[in-house]
Amino acid sequence: MIxxxxxxxxxxxxxxxxxxNVGKSALFGALSGRYVEVSNYPGTTVDYASGWIKLKGxxxxxFDSPGADTLSPVSEDExxxxxxxLDYLDSPVICVIDAKNILRGLVLLSQLAEFxxxxxxxxxxxxxxxxxxxxIDIKSLSKALGVPVISTIAVQGTGIExxxxxxxxxxxxxxxxxxxxxxxxxxxxxxxxxxxxxxxxRGLALxxxxxxNGLPEKITLEKKAKIGVIKEALQSRIAEPLGFAIAKIRNxxxxxxxxxxxSRKASASGRVLRTIGEYSHHPLWGIPALLLVLVGLYYFxxxxxxxxxxxLFEKKLFGEIVNPFFIGLFSHLSWGFxxxxxxxxxxxxxxxxxxxLALIFPIVTTFFLAFGALEDSGYLPRLAFMVDRIFKKIGLxxxxxxxxxxxxxxxxxxxxxxxxxxxxxxxxxxxxxxxLAVPCSAQLGVTLGILGAIAPLAIAIWLGVxxxxxxxxxxxxxxxxxxxSSDFILEIPPLRLPQLKNVIVKTLMRLEWYLKEAVPLxxxxxxxxxxxxxxxxxxLIQKAFSPIVxxxxxxxxxxxESFIMGFLRRDYGAAGFKGFFDSGQLDAVGAVVAxxxxxxxxxxxxxxxxxxxxxxxxxALGMVLFIFPFAIAVGGVLNFTLRGxxxxx
Numbered sequence: 001m002i003x004x005x006x007x008x009x010x011x012x013x014x015x016x017x018x019x020x021n022v023g024k025s026a027l028f029g030a031l032s033g034r035y036v037e038v039s040n041y042p043g044t045t046v047d048y049a050s051g052w053i054k055l056k057g058x059x060x061x062x063f064d065s066p067g068a069d070t071l072s073p074v075s076e077d078e079x080x081x082x083x084x085x086l087d088y089l090d091s092p093v094i095c096v097i098d099a100k101n102i103l104r105g106l107v108l109l110s111q112l113a114e115f116x117x118x119x120x121x122x123x124x125x126x127x128x129x130x131x132x133x134x135x136i137d138i139k140s141l142s143k144a145l146g147v148p149v150i151s152t153i154a155v156q157g158t159g160i161e162x163x164x165x166x167x168x169x170x171x172x173x174x175x176x177x178x179x180x181x182x183x184x185x186x187x188x189x190x191x192x193x194x195x196x197x198x199x200x201x202r203g204l205a206l207x208x209x210x211x212x213n214g215l216p217e218k219i220t221l222e223k224k225a226k227i228g229v230i231k232e233a234l235q236s237r238i239a240e241p242l243g244f245a246i247a248k249i250r251n252x253x254x255x256x257x258x259x260x261x262x263s264r265k266a267s268a269s270g271r272v273l274r275t276i277g278e279y280s281h282h283p284l285w286g287i288p289a290l291l292l293v294l295v296g297l298y299y300f301x302x303x304x305x306x307x308x309x310x311x312l313f314e315k316k317l318f319g320e321i322v323n324p325f326f327i328g329l330f331s332h333l334s335w336g337f338x339x340x341x342x343x344x345x346x347x348x349x350x351x352x353x354x355x356x357l358a359l360i361f362p363i364v365t366t367f368f369l370a371f372g373a374l375e376d377s378g379y380l381p382r383l384a385f386m387v388d389r390i391f392k393k394i395g396l397x398x399x400x401x402x403x404x405x406x407x408x409x410x411x412x413x414x415x416x417x418x419x420x421x422x423x424x425x426x427x428x429x430x431x432x433x434x435x436l437a438v439p440c441s442a443q444l445g446v447t448l449g450i451l452g453a454i455a456p457l458a459i460a461i462w463l464g465v466x467x468x469x470x471x472x473x474x475x476x477x478x479x480x481x482x483x484x485s486s487d488f489i490l491e492i493p494p495l496r497l498p499q500l501k502n503v504i505v506k507t508l509m510r511l512e513w514y515l516k517e518a519v520p521l522x523x524x525x526x527x528x529x530x531x532x533x534x535x536x537x538x539x540l541i542q543k544a545f546s547p548i549v550x551x552x553x554x555x556x557x558x559x560x561e562s563f564i565m566g567f568l569r570r571d572y573g574a575a576g577f578k579g580f581f582d583s584g585q586l587d588a589v590g591a592v593v594a595x596x597x598x599x600x601x602x603x604x605x606x607x608x609x610x611x612x613x614x615x616x617x618x619x620a621l622g623m624v625l626f627i628f629p630f631a632i633a634v635g636g637v638l639n640f641t642l643r644g645x646x647x648x649x
Contacts, residue, residue: 018096020067146174305366395478425483
């Protein structure tokens, strides 16, 4: 596909490259206007946007690559950015740098220089830098780097025309990092092996030494073997991991280069944000900050989104207007099958559309808004740093916390964000833990409502079991699932106030994905349940499952219905148990057992389909075959333990 595009294009596209959260998407929008297409990069689930720049009567195509902290990929997003650079060797590159954190962008620019690319620099968010008291000698910096440097404010359109005009002035940066004799010797040897295979041999050599094993396919196995020997020999001479040592050298030399051109005049607001930023990832004071963020997420997403907005959408909009209208419309059909298909118990409108738009849409909207604000503020890297030590106990690192938190909004969405993780092993592990032990906000709201009505101890038991299971299964999985775990190298950006426009733009883009990708899966899942119901297979499953529910879990036989509904939607199952509890059919111990079991139960059908999409049938089926009996076993042990202790009896 890429090769065909290259053959058909006479003028190479402009590539937009930059770190995450530097306003790159806003700059892309300002450059390309509304003419935007979003595509999957071949062989991946990673999206990149393409559009057109109008320049002096000519149209140039522009690609917005995924945000990357390094061109030595540690995630699928970064690999796609690196591969776009390799696919379009003649393309001019716009390197977008956050003016408040030039050092971070300069490190990326040094890697573009190693890949021998022609570049111009967009020094974005210049207004925020000025507000923070950061002063930059742009003219002298441009001369020192050997490339045009344009000051921009993408959200205001400032500097956009100057940036367009500078595209014709792209040049190779005069920026070469000296890694010392030992490294330079190894880089030289690898570059010599790669030289006839790639024009970017120095960049590829450093990428490989930094931990990226994805050398281009055109490099022969014989050459790869020789390169591997050189890497092992170099590692024997360097005390630290090669990737860490390379990143440290780049950072130190970039910092020295910037000193003459960047100064900071402390402002009151800047000092406050820096102080908060330092405390937010402090080993001790960072914990209250984390708890405050989690409480805020719960109230905004779990209460405002999952309860207030869902109540308005489900009861008012769909319950009183949309569904009654369609039920009345289809009630005149003489063909009962068609009526049931659209407005029956498992109807496309009354279940699939109601579920996806009235129930989940408000939740994911509030979560995406909250997630966008945390992302734009620079807090998420601090959160990853805070939990890194804990996650290392189960073979993961701090990056894993991001999809885990997203899972509290919607596990279906969270599975897709596992692409930010570096290795296949980590992606499979986090997908597995999301399916097993992370409740979505809709289910969490119902669960806390039931257990809170019993006693704080009920919530503590439920939470203790869920966290215990997560870490036990995670630890065992890390020993069983083949592959390697990645090093955790993450730069902490400055803390800043989120920009409302940035948050809204990102939220709208994510909601567009939800409507295009996730909603059809809800319809498909409902059609499957409709078919199973018409064939009377659902009743057979319920009948077969009832003895286990009664004898192992100590729940009423009808509770099997709630587990089946939980497969359609997790909080449907939880809501079913709430009905049993409110009517007195479920005692306190039964409620704790039921809510624990359904939290650990197989993922909802939409989540299951997403797992199939990103991990394949075998992996998805393997997860379900483990989770189902495991959840029942944990619930059974909890049931006998609590009743043996005589709690709430």
